[in-house]
């Protein structure tokens with residue numbers, strides 16, 4: 597049975613922290629073994645003591661596989677629905693006034709995982725801007741994990757993932773989907789129109805984002821994985837990409853109390869610069 601000794605676990609923890617800011621707790625030992633087992637088998641390695649040096653030597657391909665395996669990507673459409681209502685009812689109407697000259701609204705989903713969050717934003721914007729022809733929404737989604745970005749671009753989702761999508765949107769933008777493997781669970785394909793309205797890029801939140809001037813940024817359910825130091829760094833980077841007056845969404849299970857941002861809270865887990 598594959599096991600991990602304290603020494604290799606702390607080495608893996610240190611590499612993950614250095615590369616992503618994610619601080620793996622002691623209790624995550626079994627999870628690390630479970631998530632990396634397949635990779636060790638593929639490499640025909642029997643012990644983590646053989647894998648760590650390989651990882652330390654490698655800065656490219658193996659590191660990407662390692663990070664993809666160890667990030668947690670749980671998400672679903674319209675997670676914390678009331679925040680999407682706030683976007684539709686309060687923020688977007690405000691943008692119609694504030695951005696009347698450029699007629700462009702810039703939104704970033706900063707830890708987009710398999711796409712449910714940016715596509716929920718896209719669906720809200722689609723519904724809102726149908727009454728405002730000539731307006732453009734630039735919607736960018738990023739994640740450190742290249743595998744989830746690939747999945748997002750496919751736009752295929754389980755019934756569970758889309759359970760919070762309003763029926764009118766479900767009927768309009770999703771169709772039943774099945775692949776040749778004949779899956780047991782129903783799957784749904786999101787329309788190409790919505791998929792192509794989001795630009796996906798790989799980005800590590802520990803680094804400044806080259807895209808700036810966002811009116812709205814969603815950074816939800818990712819800061820929980822960081823310790824104080826990486827959380828502050830990520831918060832600084834993200835706030836630097838927000839326009840004055842712009843809005844930052846975090847999740848309802850997170851807070852910004854332990855970091856300095858200069859933002860003020862305006863709604864449940866929504867802040868303004």
Ligand SMILES: C[S@@+](CC[C@H](N)C(=O)[O-])C[C@H]1O[C@@H](n2cnc3c(N)ncnc32)[C@H](O)[C@@H]1O
Nearest residue numbers: 616667670671707709740741800801816817818
């Ligand atoms: C739990 S998901 C959150 C998805 C979505 N925002 C939501 O709230 O439903 C967390 C995502 O953060 C990403 N992540 C972790 N560390 C990161 C980093 N340093 N830079 C960018 N993304 C990161 C993971 O790959 C994962 O897809």
